[in-house]
Amino acid sequence: GEDVEQSLFLSVREGDSSVINCTYTDSSSTYLYWYKQEPGAGLQLLTYIFSNMDMKQDQRLTVLLNKKDKHLSLRIADTQTGDSAIYFCAEHYGQNFVFGPGTRLSVLP
Amino acid sequence: DVKVTQSSRYLVKRTGEKVFLECVQDMDHENMFWYRQDPGLGLRLIYFSYDVKMKEKGDIPEGYSVSREKKERFSLILESASTNQTSMYLCASKTEQGAREQYFGPGTRLTVT
Numbered sequence: 001g002e003d004v005e006q007s008l009f010l011s012v013r014e015g016d017s018s019v020i021n022c023t024y025t026d027s028s029s030t031y032l033y034w035y036k037q038e039p040g041a042g043l044q045l046l047t048y049i050f051s052n053m054d055m056k057q058d059q060r061l062t063v064l065l066n067k068k069d070k071h072l073s074l075r076i077a078d079t080q081t082g083d084s085a086i087y088f089c090a091e092h093y094g095q096n097f098v099f100g101p102g103t104r105l106s107v108l109p
Numbered sequence: 110d111v112k113v114t115q116s117s118r119y120l121v122k123r124t125g126e127k128v129f130l131e132c133v134q135d136m137d138h139e140n141m142f143w144y145r146q147d148p149g150l151g152l153r154l155i156y157f158s159y160d161v162k163m164k165e166k167g168d169i170p171e172g173y174s175v176s177r178e179k180k181e182r183f184s185l186i187l188e189s190a191s192t193n194q195t196s197m198y199l200c201a202s203k204t205e206q207g208a209r210e211q212y213f214g215p216g217t218r219l220t221v222t
Contacts, residue, residue, distance in 0.1 A: 008149060031209050042113070042199055042213030043152075088151060092209060096167070099144075101151040 004100035006089055011106045018076040020103045022089030025070065029091040032065065034074045037086045037102070046074070046087075081107050112136070113214035115200055121220045128187040130217050132200030138212075139205040141183035143167075143175060146197040146216070158183055159205070190221045 004024045012018045024032065030051050035043040049056045049063045049072070056063045062075040076083055084107045089100040116131035134141065139160050144152040144167075154167030156175040164175050172194060176184045183202075187194055197218050201211040 004151070033209075040215070042215045043201075043211075044213070045210045048209060096154055096157065097142075097211060099152040101149050 004089055004091055004098050006087075006100040006103045008101060009104050009106070011108060012079050013108050014079060014081060016079055018074075018079045018083065018105055018107075020074045020076075020087050020089075020105065022072040022074075022100055023070055024072065024089070024091045024098075024100075026091055026093050026098070027067070027070065029093060031092040032063075032072050033088075033090040033092070033097070034061075034063065034072075035088040035090060035099075037088065039085075043088060076105075079105075079107050081109065083107055113200060113202055113212050115198075115214040115217050117217050118215060119218050119220075121222065122187075122190050123222055124191060126187075126190050126221075128190050128219065128221075130185040130187075130198055130200075130219070132183045132185070132202075132214055133181050134183075134200075134202040134212070135181065136202060136204070136212065137180065138202035139180070140203045141177065142201040142203075142211065143173075143183065143185045144199045144201065145169070146199055152199065155185065190219075192221050195219060195221045 033048040034046045036046045060077045064073045086102040088102045113134045142157045143155045158164045158177040174186045199216045200214040203211045
């Protein structure tokens with residue numbers, strides 16, 4: 001079946017950049033997504049990228065897509081304590097979405 | 110403002126009990142989903158529904174069933190709860206047209222003792 005992989009933990013200092021990485025297996029995915037889950041809450045869509053794009057920037061967020069290596073990354077510039085959350089990478093596979101295990105980002109003061 | 114609500118935030122049930130988890134969306138979305146979330150495993154799809162009275166199995170349907178009698182409501186049923194069904198359950202909805210975003214409810218943390 002389809003598989004999406006992420007590292008489970010990342011710690012950064014406040015003000016630094018965070019880079020969360022993801023690999024996926026389905027080369028026919030049309031969209032790839034980043035969701036954020038804050039404690040006690042559901043998932044919220046942060047951003048997404050269409051598969052024919054290499055990069056997408058939205059304020060502090062930069063998404064890079066390497067389709068050849070099936071690698072997706074999310075860069076958060078000037079990371080703040082409010083960015084502490086679990087970040088999920090997901091691919092749109094057929095009718096469904098396949099999620100990675102989530103990366104827990106801890107922002108240290 | 111889009112909204113997906115789930116009937117309970119926390120639920121404690123005994124082994125063997127029948128459990129109903131309810132999800133309601135107010136966006137007139139055609140598609141609705143039930144996931145379970147476990148640490149290190151991410152979200153795994155249990156069932157989804159394209160429309161009223163339609164359902165499809167996801168990746169882990171065993172031990173679960175669903176019901177969609179009205180467009181806005183999608184219910185997840187545990188016929189006989191077991192301890193390995195202790196988890197966080199997330200409901201989501203999405204329009205069939207255009208937009209790709211799934212909207213998630215806040216989740217129900219179910220503990221089966």
